[in-house]
Amino acid sequence: MSDPLISLVGVGLLSIACQFLAYKIRLPAILPLLIAGILVGPVMGLLNADELFDDLFFPVVSLSVAIILFEGSLTLKLSDIRGHGNMVRNLCSIGVLVTWMVSTVVASYALDLSWQLAFLFGAIVTVTGPTVIVPMIRTVRPQTNTANILRWEGIIIDPIGALLAVLVYEYIVAAQSEAVMHTLFIFGKTIGIGVCLGVLSGYALGVCLRKKWIPHYLQNTAVLTIILGVFAASNYVAHESGLLAVTIVGMVLANMKNVEVEDILEFKETLSVLLISGLFILLASRLQLDAITNLGSGVIIVLVSIMFVARPLSVAISAIGTGLNWRELALLSWIAPRGIVAAAVSALFSIKLEEIGYEGAGVIVPIVFLVIITTVVIQSLTAKPVAQMLKMRAPPPNGFLIFGGSQFNRRLAKEMQNQNIPVIVADTNWDAIKATRMQETPAYFGNPASDHAARHMDMSRIGTVLVMSPYKQLNPLISYHFEYTLGKDKVWGLTNNEQATRPSHQVGQHYAKRMTLFDEGVTYGYLARSVEQGAVIKTTRLTEEFTYEDYLETYGGRVTPLIVIEPANKTHVVLFGQDIKAEANWRLVSLVQPENKTV
Structure with a gap:
């Protein structure tokens, strides 16, 4: 030239x-x-x-x-x-x-x-x-x-x-x-x-x-x-x-x-x-x-x-x-x-x-x-x-990267650790990361989509990314980044319930399809209020005698299923609009509201 x-x-x-x-x-x-x-x-x-x-x-x-x-x-x-x-x-x-x-x-x-x-x-x-x-x-x-x-x-x-x-x-x-x-x-x-x-x-x-x-x-x-x-x-x-x-x-x-x-x-x-x-x-x-x-x-x-x-x-x-x-x-x-x-x-x-x-x-x-x-x-x-x-490949990644270090996210991460599921919490807020590390949960301080994170954050056992932070400008960027890295069906986020009511807060249709975590109306604010009012994250093991229907009947409307764990520790995220097919010996990680309290 x-x-x-x-x-x-x-x-x-x-x-x-x-x-x-x-x-x-x-x-x-x-x-x-x-x-x-x-x-x-x-x-x-x-x-x-x-x-x-x-x-x-x-x-x-x-x-x-x-x-x-x-x-x-x-x-x-x-x-x-x-x-x-x-x-x-x-x-x-x-x-x-x-x-x-x-x-x-x-x-x-x-x-x-x-x-x-x-x-x-x-x-x-x-x-x-x-x-x-x-x-x-x-x-x-x-x-x-x-x-x-x-x-x-x-x-x-x-x-x-x-x-x-x-x-x-x-x-x-x-x-x-x-x-x-x-x-x-x-x-x-x-x-x-x-x-x-x-x-x-x-x-x-x-x-x-x-x-x-x-x-x-x-x-x-x-x-x-x-x-x-x-x-x-x-x-x-x-x-x-x-x-x-x-x-x-x-x-x-x-x-x-x-x-x-x-x-x-x-x-x-x-x-x-x-x-x-x-x-x-x-x-x-x-x-x-x-x-x-x-x-x-x-x-x-x-x-x-x-x-x-x-x-x-x-x-x-x-x-x-x-x-x-x-x-x-x-x-x-x-x-x-x-x-x-x-x-x-x-x-x-x-x-x-x-x-x-x-x-x-x-x-x-x-x-x-x-x-x-x-x-x-x-x-x-x-x-x-x-x-x-050499039989040196790690098993299929079943762990979670949780973007957002809120109290709910920290409790969810700790429960996943208790179930022997790998988890990393990432946040740009130092206080949230400090609290996460205090409970001995792996944490990354900074933007998980950055080049620094790619060098320092061990993603070898991470198969799913849960975008659950209050950072509405950063959440879509995190989602798009990890969709290329892990796949489009491996990144999910919380809804913000603002798509129809607040035009200024609308997001792209592609990203909106990923904002279906857990259940309709489960927003960042909903989870924060639930924790403040005494809701707990609990894991329940299903059996032949205690089926998923029995589980729902026991807790009534106080339970929000979050994650399903198969006997071989394969994990499934609960999404709004999808039927939960849980069998005997499967575990359900759920958010359980206290009795006689609503959020």
Whole structure:
């Protein structure tokens, strides 16, 4: 495309289309983004990123990678490493070193790379990342323990692997000098400036956020601008120390007490959809197909070694003393797709090394991209049957995600726990979440449809979403989001009884069909008043002698059936207008009004 405006708009539209396609087919977005970039770049010749941005291309890539690393490090809380078992800790420490060493040695000999480039390549491919792991977990549905290990490994290993790659790159740049002492001085200076400036900037920024010195409406923009300023300032003081500095800033903010970073992470979601997605299309468009074909058969040895040697070996060594069985280890060994950080960091470092005249640096990008495409495609297609063969798939999800932390919802969640049904309560109100956690019910504080929730909220055992919050603007968004994730018959909400009487409160016909929970007239207000007047949530087991008809006769008009549980713990939500077919040994979870009281 010769018109820069058309090219930029085209990249934006294509990135959104790729994100939507990935959302629909439940694959990591990086795969369609990379394929689209290759198609419009080397295959069709429609996009030339170097001509489009000219001298600005390198700064754009550098700033974008700085944002990616900062966002990734914001999720690196030390408490998370301690709180998710020895296996996650080992995979993110010992496992990283094992993968790094194996990948380095194989790449050096199979591809005839210099040891410096081989070490850089090995560091880059240690990361997996939540953007590729989470969609795969949703499809595979491994058992809870394995799913948690994979998810938290992806979250924690992202910034650790990126930081390792940054350190290796800094050493390569410093080693351009022939004098050993000068090399060590330059390397030490780069690390020292990056760490010191990162710690100081992170702490100062954290204090500003904690004391509310930055107005809330400026907070996200200010943090982003400051981070880019730290990146530029660190690079000015010590060449190429900026990526290390912004990674340290994110880690400091993530681990400071009373510093809320959730809004910053949520802002990143909007930014990443356009900026980061567009970046990968641009990076893929620069990939030369002949560079891939020129790699030779050695690249096959590298791919096989990463998937069948490095990963299983790192899992096996990391599992020592953890008590995991061989089936769990086998599935963990097979699921390790590479993602966004690997693609971004490889492209950036390749460009930088080529600029300083480092011989052979251009080979890093095609190798890393091949690793990404191979691992994502093969493991996405085979992980589910592998899990089935190993008998490691979780049973059909029968749990509930309840959006809304009201007193009724908390009591319903607690009763479901008593019946051994998985449940999560989500709300954007901290007081509601605090009360939920006090009763030892799993809870998520924030928007359950957010990217942060997708990374942190375990949905592997959740089959139904109950939208029962007072947030009338947010409820439809939650419903639409989980309809795509779980299915249209898996999301239900409370009626508001305002469709006919209040035109300003009308909702779309599609969403209105989902507002049929429990019974006619059962609104949020009705449930709240019922609890206030002493109504209780009770589970009743039916028998041959005590049938559903007997149940209705016993309670009369004081009972509202909520959920039906079969003997095998399969659950059914009671909906208005549907007949309840309950048999012997089935359980009915109901709202029972106190005698002589109405609501």
